[in-house]
Amino acid sequence: MSDNAHTFEAAVYADGSVTYPPHPVGPNGVERTDTLDLREYEARVVTWTTSTATPPGVRQPNTLAIVEFDLGVSYDGPPVRALGQVVVDDGGTDEGTPNDEAADGEDASEDHPGTDTQVVAIGDRVEPVYVSELRDPEAGIREPASQSWDGFRFRPVE
Amino acid sequence: MERVAIIGASMTQFGQRDAWLRELLVEAGEAALADANVTGADLDHLYVSNMASGEFEGQTGVVNALAHDLAATPAYTARVDQTSASGGAGVYAAWQSVASGASECTLLVGGEKMTHRSTAEATDVIASLTHPVEYKHGVTLPSFAGLTARHYLETYDAPRESLGKVAVKNHANGVDNPHAQFRKTVDLETVLESPIVADPLRLYDFCPITDGSAALVCCPASVAEEYVDDDEYVVISGIGGATDTHVVHERADLTTMGGVRDSAEIAYEMADIGPDDVDVAELHDMFTILEFLQSEDLGFFEKGAGWRAVENGVTDRDGDLPINTSGGLKSKGHPLGASGVAQVYEVVNQVRGTAGPRQVDADVGLACNVGGFGNCVTTTIVEGAQ
Numbered sequence: 001m002s003d004n005a006h007t008f009e010a011a012v013y014a015d016g017s018v019t020y021p022p023h024p025v026g027p028n029g030v031e032r033t034d035t036l037d038l039r040e041y042e043a044r045v046v047t048w049t050t051s052t053a054t055p056p057g058v059r060q061p062n063t064l065a066i067v068e069f070d071l072g073v074s075y076d077g078p079p080v081r082a083l084g085q086v087v088v089d090d091g092g093t094d095e096g097t098p099n100d101e102a103a104d105g106e107d108a109s110e111d112h113p114g115t116d117t118q119v120v121a122i123g124d125r126v127e128p129v130y131v132s133e134l135r136d137p138e139a140g141i142r143e144p145a146s147q148s149w150d151g152f153r154f155r156p157v158e
Numbered sequence: 159m160e161r162v163a164i165i166g167a168s169m170t171q172f173g174q175r176d177a178w179l180r181e182l183l184v185e186a187g188e189a190a191l192a193d194a195n196v197t198g199a200d201l202d203h204l205y206v207s208n209m210a211s212g213e214f215e216g217q218t219g220v221v222n223a224l225a226h227d228l229a230a231t232p233a234y235t236a237r238v239d240q241t242s243a244s245g246g247a248g249v250y251a252a253w254q255s256v257a258s259g260a261s262e263c264t265l266l267v268g269g270e271k272m273t274h275r276s277t278a279e280a281t282d283v284i285a286s287l288t289h290p291v292e293y294k295h296g297v298t299l300p301s302f303a304g305l306t307a308r309h310y311l312e313t314y315d316a317p318r319e320s321l322g323k324v325a326v327k328n329h330a331n332g333v334d335n336p337h338a339q340f341r342k343t344v345d346l347e348t349v350l351e352s353p354i355v356a357d358p359l360r361l362y363d364f365c366p367i368t369d370g371s372a373a374l375v376c377c378p379a380s381v382a383e384e385y386v387d388d389d390e391y392v393v394i395s396g397i398g399g400a401t402d403t404h405v406v407h408e409r410a411d412l413t414t415m416g417g418v419r420d421s422a423e424i425a426y427e428m429a430d431i432g433p434d435d436v437d438v439a440e441l442h443d444m445f446t447i448l449e450f451l452q453s454e455d456l457g458f459f460e461k462g463a464g465w466r467a468v469e470n471g472v473t474d475r476d477g478d479l480p481i482n483t484s485g486g487l488k489s490k491g492h493p494l495g496a497s498g499v500a501q502v503y504e505v506v507n508q509v510r511g512t513a514g515p516r517q518v519d520a521d522v523g524l525a526c527n528v529g530g531f532g533n534c535v536t537t538t539i540v541e542g543a544q
């Protein structure tokens with residue numbers, strides 16, 4: 001899959017504010033005018049957790065992080081953040097590579113059996129890693145066809 | 159606008175119940191009607207607060223079933239769903255029905271039947287309230303709590319133990335609540351060594367999955383004494399509802415619940431009081447961290463100081479501002495649609511002096527019911543009739 005096949009799309013609004021996910025109308029009630037690809041911006045971890053009680057179809061445990069993107073000094077809108085799963089480095093059979101599609105159906109749980117292994121920290125710089133299926137769409141309560149199931153995990157970078 | 163009185167209140171035993179939702183609603187509804195000395199035939203409006211009876215039980219149309227079971231037809235009926243804040247939203251609907259003059263007598267019953275589902279299934283039903291970009295990552299409400307707790311502890315340099323002390327306090331309060339799911343004390347060591355659920359939060363930082371129901375009867379304060387004595391009813395002196403972003407990570411400050419702050423401002427203004435005037439409060443401690451956030455966003459304590467209040471015993475039952483004398487959701491249990499109604503049940507009892515061994519000195523009580531992870535909130539202020 002090419003680098004450009006999957007964008008991490010945020011919305012830009014008439015007053016310059018940016019949101020992820022995109023909304024029909026901006027936070028100040030103004031119209032949406034453009035998009036930007038958050039892969040192009042540096043992101044750092046604001047907070048994280050490892051959830052051990054996960055719903056059907058979700059890897060267990062499931063480490064999640066909220067990351068904040070640095071849109072540069074010229075940006076003065078609300079913080080632009082995203083919540084996502086954290087890539088668990090299992091020594092070579094990772095869930096994906098940056099901007100590359102991973103093998104379907106991967107599950108990090110067997111390689112990350114407990115929560116003692118901290119895989120990310122507040123302030124870590126992360127890069128997005130595309131994954132074709134973040135959880136099993138057929139296993140949960142939500143109608144599989146009602147939304148997309150692919151997206152980006154975050155991987156800490158040195 | 160009519161001043162609204164609560165003339166009857168009830169709650170069922172919370173916990174793992176054999177009864178299904180219809181039976182739970184009838185149990186609480188009949189008890190509240192009896193407390194108010196009215197019957198189903200007296201009702202103009204009937205509301206049921208419930209989040210997910212269709213998903214949990216395959217039973218929809220519960221409010222119409224209840225109207226029939228209580229012989230309340232032809233009362234106007236509506237089901238109120240605002241996720242975990244369905245109960246609070248139901249209080250708002252009941253208040254609105256009477257305040258507007260549309261109803262002379264309204265029954266609100268909140269209830270949920272959950273324990274027949276596995277923890278994973280129940281967690282997914284609740285997590286289905288999240289935005290698609292959150293849901294596909296497997297986010298749950300407990301994981302939002304873990305994310306927020308870590309951020310709070312880091313931002314305000316609060317010790318992890320302070321969260322555990324919320325659980326210890328609320329379990330101690332629950333011992334004296336005959337309706338509570340858990341009537342046992344826990345010590346801090348037990349809390350801090352319990353299994354991790356959403357790091358840094360552990361099992362005892364979370365409320366249980368619960369079956370139960372609670373109910374209130376409302377009428378114009380001007381006619382309340384036609385039903386009950388003047389010391390047997392209270393008035394809703396202030397009520398406010400507000401929302402915050404659906405997507406949690408879009409909030410300017412991840413430790414602030416804007417819906418709590420905004421709904422409280424409305425309620426305080428209506429009641430013409432401030433946070434310092436509140437004598438007792440029931441907060442939505444679905445997770446221990448939420449008691450800190452709400453106590454700050456309601457204005458009881460400065461931002462980042464809620465944990466110190468718990469550490470210093472301010473929120474203990476014998477403290478300056480008792481919080482969750484019922485045991486809170488943490489100990490009492492959290493049957494989603496019932497919880498907001500049961501919170502008001504507790505402050506009604508505190509204000510009218512019928513809280514038994516949990517009784518504190520209270521003229522003004524506040525209940526704050528939170529839906530989602532602060533997505534929607536109702537704050538209700540209750541005062542004595544005089």
